[in-house]
Amino acid sequence: MLLSFRFGNHRSFRDEQHLNLTPVYDAGDERQALPVVGVFGANASGKSNLLHALSYMRLLAVRSDREVEPGYGLSREPFLLDPDTPKLPSRYVVDLSIGGVRHAYGFTIDGTRVLEEWAHYWPLGRRRVVFDRRGDSYKWGEESSDRPELARISEITAPTALFLSVAARFSKRREPYERQNDPLHDIYRWFLGLRMRQKINAYTLTYRVVPSPWPDHELDRGIVIDLLRAADIGIEDVRLKPPTQDSLFPESLIPADTNETVIRRRASFRDTDARNRQRLQFAHRGANGSVLFEFDQESTGTQQLLELAIDTAYVIRSGAVITVDEIDSSLHPMLTAKLINLFQNPRTNPKCAQLIFTSHDATLLGSFDGDEVLERDQIWFAEKDDHGASLLYPLSDFKPRKDENRQRRYLNGNYGGIPDLSSDLFEQALAARGIWDDDGATQ
DSSP states (O other): OEEEEEEESBTTBOSOEEEEOSOSSOOSSOOSSOSEEEEEEOTTSSHHHHHHHHHHHHHHHHHHHHHSOTTSOOOOOOOOSSTTGGGSOEEEEEEEEETTEEEEEEEEEOSSSEEEEEEEEOGGGOOEEEEEEETTEEEEOTTTTTOHHHHHHHHTOOTTSOHHHHHHHHHHHTSOOOOTTOHHHHHHHHHHHOEEEOOOOHHHHTTOSSOSOOOSSHHHHHHHHHHHHHTTSSEEEEEEEOOOOSOSSOGGGSOTTOOHHHHHHHHTTSOTTGGGSOEEEEEEEETTEEEEEEGGGSOHHHHHHHHHHHHHHHHHHHTOEEEETTGGGTSOHHHHHHHHHHHHOTTTOTTOOEEEEEEOOGGGGSEETTEESSOGGGEEEEEEOTTSOEEEEEGGGGOOOTTSOHHHHHHTTTTOOSOOOOHHHHHHHHHHTTOBOTTSOBO
16 A cells, blocks of 8 residues: 655656655554545646656656667656756655555656665564665665575666666566565555556547456456446446457448548557457446447446446455546546545455545535545645645645534635636636627627
């Protein structure tokens, strides 16, 4: 599970920020980390950039050995509103609890190379160094010094690649890397299991035959179907249609005057393996029984919900972490509250999976069915300072009372994180364009 995430000099974040998921208040249990954290704020306040920073860290940790070409430097997105900041390094650090043992992994990069990289862990409560990297120099801890393959891997690690990802890739080809209680393997697997849900627009789904891979695990499939039923969107079941060799764009549906170039352009959107894969069908309640719909016949909202349900099922079963950007754009507030409760309840989340989301929906700061949707230490805010740099801070900084109306106080601006809107400026802008006549009517 994720205990904390620290990062700096990434997109709208100039200074290092710290998203802390360790509990502030005693919840009557022994939780190491919060199961849910919600980040609220105005448009362009930095909420999405927080999740992007974690996604970027995951990308480098898992794929830097393949994504980065030697000699071309590192592609990063530093803070640009200060002329000196793009020259400074960017830093990313996670603190994790894996199997009840604390692990820490992080790296510092600039536009040319990896400057620092390290991995530590705390078996029996005592810190042990796995490795410390400074440029091309490596220092090995006690348990790593007797593993000569690690030194060999470091020698082939490019300056622009992370040792973690190279070691994972190399081990699959050469060395028996997946050993019990291997901190490097455990950290890599944590990043591999991290699920990131970004906003999905209708265009990206238009030519999709299937969503994210339909779960192979029976328990995952059951969770997905239960979530779809609970959403009250009319879906009773999800079925798999056998593979077909039929064209994805039958000639009967293509107008006779469509030229060959257009047909080829349409075909380019096809998934080349789609005809040989099973296709999802959705059983809807009808007047005379169930009616089957194809994936592309479902609404964009249903498609988004399905994608989210598939990832949720995986993280609930495996105890992983999922991030959802602007969760209110995909789900009704009541359904969002139910999803949050799925993670909050130890009976439905026995492996301590975690949900980190961003939202504009202030109703999530209130209560649902008599219970608070989020506890006080699960609420964070993003806001920009006068220089355009994003700041991240928790509600607990305000020492809120347990019974205070957080939704109302947030909308009143007591916690910050809301847009500073001026109706006068809107009116002046319209008047300057000559849209209104002297009587206030449109011309």
